Amino acid sequence: MKKMFELTCALALSMLAGAASGNDLLQHTLNPLLPGKPVQLSQYAGKVVLVVNVxxxxxxxxxxxxxxxxYKRYQGKGLVVLGIPANDFGAQERGSNKEIAExxxxxxxxxxxxxxxxxxxxGKHPLFASLxxxxxxxxxxxxxxxxxxxKGGVTAFPSDVEPQSPVLVKAVEAALAG
Structure with a gap:
């Protein structure tokens, strides 16, 4: 009986720890495009976050x-879009951070x-590896x-899904409502 109680307690604590950590995907720090303080992505906890490699x-x-x-349409309801430039595909992001920002x-x-x-x-970046x-x-x-x-659930959308496409807009609205 004691063993069963201990196992039940351990399982409950494990579940609580997972719930308390909330969105572990946001436990990363990124540097802003222009020089500034590093940004703790945990500041976006409780929001709906769209991460895009640009x-x-x-x-x-x-x-x-x-x-x-x-972003403008849903920002007030809790959406944040995070743009992260990468030069991985077709070497299509050759500019410096300053050039990209401009x-x-x-x-x-x-x-x-x-x-x-x-x-x-x-795929080696910690945020993207987690996603x-x-x-x-x-x-x-x-x-x-x-x-x-x-709550930390993630849905992936390929490049050809436009930001204004019904499938993405519906997913954003559902995430904001949930």
């Missing part, structure tokens, strides 16, 4: 406009948080999207 010279680059529109602001008015360009392969492990889906190209709900 590039400036890609056929999908016009998606910046849709990402900005999605390009995004001038061409698309990007106001959502942008972070410094990844200097390691995308890949959680979904089983690695980015195959630029503008792959990971939607993290308030």
């Amino acid at each position: 590039a400036s010279k890609c056929g999908y680059t016009p998606q910046y406009e849709g990402l900005e529109a999605l 390009f995004c602001k001038a061409n698309f008015g990007v106001s959502f948080p942008m972070f410094e360009k990844l200097e390691v392969p995308i 890949i492990a959680k979904t089983g889906k690695a980015p195959q190209w630029n503008f792959h999207k990971y939607l993290i709900d308030r």
Whole structure:
């Protein structure tokens, strides 16, 4: 009986620890695109987070406009879009962090948080490694999207899913409602 009680307590504590940690995907720190203090992603806990690997010279680059529109539309309801430049696919993000920031602001008015360009392969970066492990889906190209709900559940969307597509908008709305 005592053994059963101990096992039950251990299981309950394990479940509570998992619930208390909430969204472990946000236990990472990234540097902003322009010099500044490192950003603890845990500040976005309780929000719906759309993580996107971006590039400036890609056929999908016009998606910046849709990402900005999605961010503006749902920001007040708890959505945050995180843009993370990477040069992994087709060497389509060759610019410096400053050049990327200028390009995004001038061409698309990007106001959502942008972070410094990844200097390691995308699958090796701790945040992306966690997202890949959680979904089983690695980015195959630029503008792959990971939607993290308030509880840490993740849905992956391939590059060709536009930010304003009904499937992504419905997923964002459902995550915001949940």
